[in-house]
Amino acid sequence: MNIYFQGTNQRTFGTFPLTGAELRDAMMVAAEVGYRSFDTAQMYGNEAETGDAVAELGLARDTLCITTKVHPDNYTEAAFLPSVEESLSKLKLDYADILLLHWPPIGGDIALPLKLLQQAQEKGLARNVGVSNFTAQMMRDAAKLVDVSLVTNQIEFHPLLNQDVLLAAAAETGIPLSSYCSVARGEVFKHPVFGEIGEGYGKTAAQVVLRWILQKGVSINTMSTKRANIEANFDVMDFTISSVDMARIDAMTQTGFRIVTEDLVPWAPEWD
Numbered sequence: 001m002n003i004y005f006q007g008t009n010q011r012t013f014g015t016f017p018l019t020g021a022e023l024r025d026a027m028m029v030a031a032e033v034g035y036r037s038f039d040t041a042q043m044y045g046n047e048a049e050t051g052d053a054v055a056e057l058g059l060a061r062d063t064l065c066i067t068t069k070v071h072p073d074n075y076t077e078a079a080f081l082p083s084v085e086e087s088l089s090k091l092k093l094d095y096a097d098i099l100l101l102h103w104p105p106i107g108g109d110i111a112l113p114l115k116l117l118q119q120a121q122e123k124g125l126a127r128n129v130g131v132s133n134f135t136a137q138m139m140r141d142a143a144k145l146v147d148v149s150l151v152t153n154q155i156e157f158h159p160l161l162n163q164d165v166l167l168a169a170a171a172e173t174g175i176p177l178s179s180y181c182s183v184a185r186g187e188v189f190k191h192p193v194f195g196e197i198g199e200g201y202g203k204t205a206a207q208v209v210l211r212w213i214l215q216k217g218v219s220i221n222t223m224s225t226k227r228a229n230i231e232a233n234f235d236v237m238d239f240t241i242s243s244v245d246m247a248r249i250d251a252m253t254q255t256g257f258r259i260v261t262e263d264l265v266p267w268a269p270e271w272d
């Protein structure tokens with residue numbers, strides 16, 4: 001089974017943009033609540049602190065699921081594998097459970113970083129590999145370029161953004177999606193519909209949003225610094241949104257409503 005759908009890994013705790021005591025404290029609460037899957041990246045500059053927190057947790061290695069992501073600056077023969085070794089050293093791990101290409105390379109030639117990603121897996125630096133911020137065409141190309149299964153394409157996914165093209169590509173290629181900006185960094189709370197639907201299930205707006213994502217077949221990454229929100233975001237497995245309510249939420253999605261805009265990431269590909 002795909003690693004993001006094993007155990008509690010469908011719910012991953014994201015670490016961006018946390019650092020220092022805020023990161024440590026949030027990870028302690030997250031683990032206490034039940035999270036075992038944690039997401040970091042070279043680009044976040046917090047792998048060492050994430051590693052410190054993981055070590056402090058003292059949990060059995062095989063119960064943890066640690067994702068990190070390679071910075072596009074390291075997509076060269078010379079830099080890629082050493083950068084992954086440096087990530088593992090900072091994380092104080094022998095291997096990453098999941099290693100992702102954080103962004104498609106600028107210019108779009110995905111063949112080299114995918115080859116290097118596969119090499120990292122073959123060398124035992126990562127148990128699973130995948131991609132992030134890939135377009136539908138890149139997903140189709142990637143599936144043909146590698147001999148291994150790509151366990152995810154981690155992308156912006158929430159009910160304010162229509163991602164039907166990527167959902168179709170996921171079904172076609174067998175590369176599942178995982179969400180970031182799952183509550184659209186709070187934008188979803190400006191829309192009363194999620195809270196209204198939640199009343200019918202005894203759940204909050206955030207829980208409805210996260211459950212909708214899961215019912216789309218997408219695993220979730222969430223980040224919060226507050227215990228109540230960390231608990232709420234984990235507590236989304238004991239209800240099912242009806243098809244009628246799913247359709248009401250589907251109707252909220254818009255083309256191009258992005259949190260991670262071109263201003264924030266000028267290196268982003270031309271989105272579907």
Ligand SMILES: NC(=O)c1ccc[n+]([C@@H]2O[C@H](COP(=O)([O-])OP(=O)(O)OC[C@H]3O[C@@H](n4cnc5c(N)ncnc54)[C@H](OP(=O)(O)O)[C@@H]3O)[C@@H](O)[C@H]2O)c1
Pocket residue numbers: 013014015016017039040102132133154155179180181182183184185186206207221222223224225226228229230232233260
């Ligand atoms: N692959 C990529 O390119 C990429 C890009 C962005 C993010 N990510 C990953 O995805 C993770 C999650 O994405 P994100 O943090 O950008 O967006 P997000 O989860 O949509 O938003 C996080 C914000 O929402 C608030 N929040 C979270 N749960 C809440 C709840 N139940 N009720 C009310 N407010 C809530 C948090 O505030 P409080 O602290 O006040 O709760 C925080 O400010 C990141 O941490 C990172 O690991 C990946």
